[in-house]
Amino acid sequence: MKEIPALCRVFAYLSLLTVGGGMAAFPEMKILTVDVHHWLTFPQLVHIYSVGQMAPGPNMMMIVAIGEWAGGILGAVVVVIAFFGPTALLTFSVGRIWNRLAKRPWRSSIQQGLAPVSIGLLLAGCFTLAKGAVTGLDTATIAVATLLILLKYKINPALLVLAAAVIGALSFVPK
Amino acid sequence: MSEALQPSVQENAATRQGTLAESATVLQVFLEFLLIGATSFGGGVVAYLRNALVAKRHWLDDKTFVELLSISQSLPGLNATNMAILVGDRLRGISGAFAAIIGICLPGGALMFAVGMFYQQHGDHAIATAALKGVAAAAVGLILATAVQLGKRSLERTSDLVFVALTIVGVNRLHQSVLTVLAVVGLVAIVWYRPGQKKPSMP
Numbered sequence: 001m002k003e004i005p006a007l008c009r010v011f012a013y014l015s016l017l018t019v020g021g022g023m024a025a026f027p028e029m030k031i032l033t034v035d036v037h038h039w040l041t042f043p044q045l046v047h048i049y050s051v052g053q054m055a056p057g058p059n060m061m062m063i064v065a066i067g068e069w070a071g072g073i074l075g076a077v078v079v080v081i082a083f084f085g086p087t088a089l090l091t092f093s094v095g096r097i098w099n100r101l102a103k104r105p106w107r108s109s110i111q112q113g114l115a116p117v118s119i120g121l122l123l124a125g126c127f128t129l130a131k132g133a134v135t136g137l138d139t140a141t142i143a144v145a146t147l148l149i150l151l152k153y154k155i156n157p158a159l160l161v162l163a164a165a166v167i168g169a170l171s172f173v174p175k
Numbered sequence: 176m177s178e179a180l181q182p183s184v185q186e187n188a189a190t191r192q193g194t195l196a197e198s199a200t201v202l203q204v205f206l207e208f209l210l211i212g213a214t215s216f217g218g219g220v221v222a223y224l225r226n227a228l229v230a231k232r233h234w235l236d237d238k239t240f241v242e243l244l245s246i247s248q249s250l251p252g253l254n255a256t257n258m259a260i261l262v263g264d265r266l267r268g269i270s271g272a273f274a275a276i277i278g279i280c281l282p283g284g285a286l287m288f289a290v291g292m293f294y295q296q297h298g299d300h301a302i303a304t305a306a307l308k309g310v311a312a313a314a315v316g317l318i319l320a321t322a323v324q325l326g327k328r329s330l331e332r333t334s335d336l337v338f339v340a341l342t343i344v345g346v347n348r349l350h351q352s353v354l355t356v357l358a359v360v361g362l363v364a365i366v367w368y369r370p371g372q373k374k375p376s377m378p
Contacts, residue, residue, distance in 0.1 A: 015251065015252070016251050016354075017251065017353045017354060017357065018251050018252055018253060019250075019251050019357060019361075020248070021253060021254065021321075022253055023318055024353060024357075025353065027346050027347070027353055028352060028353045028354075044294075044298070046311050047294065047298065047307040047310070047311060048287075048290075048291065048294060049311075049314065050307065050310045050311040050313070050314035051287075051290055051294070051307070051310060052287060052290075053310075053314045053317060054216070054217075054310070055216075055283045055286050055287055055290070056212060056213055056214055056215045056216045056282055056283050056286070057211075057212035057213070057215060057220065057255065057279055057280060057281075057282055057283030057284070058212075058220065058253045058255040058256050058279060058280060058283060059220075059253070059255075060253060061280065061283035061284045061286070061287045062287050063287075064284045064287040064288050064291060065287050065288065065290060065291025065294065066291075068288055068291045068292065069291060069295060076284075076288055076291075080280065080284060084252075084256055084276065084280065087250065087251050087252030087253075087256070087257065088252065088256060088257075088260050088272075088276055090250055090251065090252070091246070091247065091250050091252055091256075091257045091260045091261060092260050092261075092264060092269075092272055094246060094250055095243075095246055095260065095261045095264055096264070098246055105370035105371075106365075106369075106370060107249075108368075108370075109365050109366075109368045109369050109370055110249055110365050111245065111248075111249050112364075112365075112368035113338075113361060113362075113363075113364035113365030113366075113367065113368045114249060114361060114364070114365070115329040115330070115335070116329075116330060116334075116335040116336070116337075116338035116339045116342070116364060117338055117339075117342050117356075117357065117360050117361045117364055118248075119322055119325055119326055119329070119330065119339050119342075120338065120339040120340070120341070120342025120343050120346075120360070121342055121346070121353065121356075121357070122318065122321065122322045122325070123319075123322050123339065123342075123343050124342060124343045124345075124346035124347050124353075124356075125318070126315060126318040126319055126322065127343070127347050128346075128347070129311070129314065129315055129318065130315045132311065133308075133311035133312050133314065133315050134312060134315055135308075138312075139308060139309075139311070139312035140312070142309055142312035142313055142316065143312045143313065143315040143316040143319070144316065145316065146312070146313045146315075146316025146317055146320070147316040147317075147319045147320050147323075150316065150317065150320035151320055151323060151324075156216060156217040157217040157219075157317045157320075158216040158217035159217070160313055160316075160317070161217075161310055161313045161314060161317065163313075164309035164310055164312060164313030165306040165307070165309050165310045165313075166306070166309070167309050168305045168306045168307065168308045168309020168310065168312075169302050169305050169306040169309070171305070172304075172305035172306075172308045172309060173301050173302055173305040174301060174305075
């Protein structure tokens with residue numbers, strides 16, 4: 001119960017960092033949920049984020065699990081509202097006045113400027129995730145194989161992640 | 176290809192506002208987004224959205240869809256939820272927006288709630304840890320693939336690559352907060368592409 005205000009603050013803040021996608025907020029999410037508030041460990045965050053990639057819908061619903069661990073059902077609900085509320089409100093408002101904004105010349109500058117920054121944030125988030133996920137030659141092989149297969153073939157990524165789970169379960173169990 | 180389109184589609188495009196408002200109730204909006212939220216496995220929700228809203232339901236035409244997508248991408252927030260808000264609002268105003276975002280979040284949220292409880296009880300079992308190790312490695316590959324695909328589409332100039340690199344260095348090497356990097360590099364990039372700058376012609 002005492003974590004509720006902190007959950008609300010942290011996830012409302014993270015919400016505003018999700019430029020170009022949820023991954024942009026990952027480095028900050030690691031610092032705040034793991035290092036500052038100790039709601040979970042870094043390996044747990046890496047695990048739950050990765051499992052979340054298999055879930056349908058918006059790819060950040062893993063935040064529900066963090067909310068639940070830190071604050072029960074109420075925590076889960078608070079986290080969802082805090083994480084989606086601010087950006088939903090912003091998008092709703094901008095959507096209503098977009099046609100007026102559309103004629104401003106700066107709008108296309110903003111789009112052009114934010115495109116490379118959001119890809120940079122995606123990669124920065126990916127490197128933070130990789131620090132916890134790619135720990136040796138075995139995991140590096142899975143990561144590279146996934147990358148190459150996805151670039152070469154049109155296949156549902158969820159199936160590849162599932163296949164990696166099976167490979168992991170068969171080969172990574174300590175003897 | 177456009178010759179083959181049904182007359183109803185053309186009618187829809189012609190009398191967009193009127194027909195659309197009548198063709199979707201709040202409940203229909205909710206159920207459609209619930210279905211997308213429950214079936215869009217493997218990320219790439221945008222493709223599922225286009226398929227359902229443009230191709231199947233004819234609630235939007237392609238031009239409007241792309242326009243709403245470009246709003247979604249220029250604002251913070253996930254594409255999936257931003258699109259839900261914008262489409263929901265177009266179709267049914269504020270209650271449509273609520274119905275759409277709740278619909279698209281509900282299935283994945285409920286699933287991750289269950290996964291979270293299960294993980295808490297069984298996450299430290301040897302087999303679970305081993306499987307998760309594989310899953311996490313694959314997730315890294317998946318995100319890299321997304322970055323490459325996005326990059327191919329939107330990075331055209333050397334300056335774009337410089338801004339990508341500056342962003343990564345700022346977050347991962349200089350350990351600045353995402354907000355600082357976003358404010359500094361984002362602002363420089365926007366000013367760099369300020370109005371009046373000539374876009375290089377496509378090769």
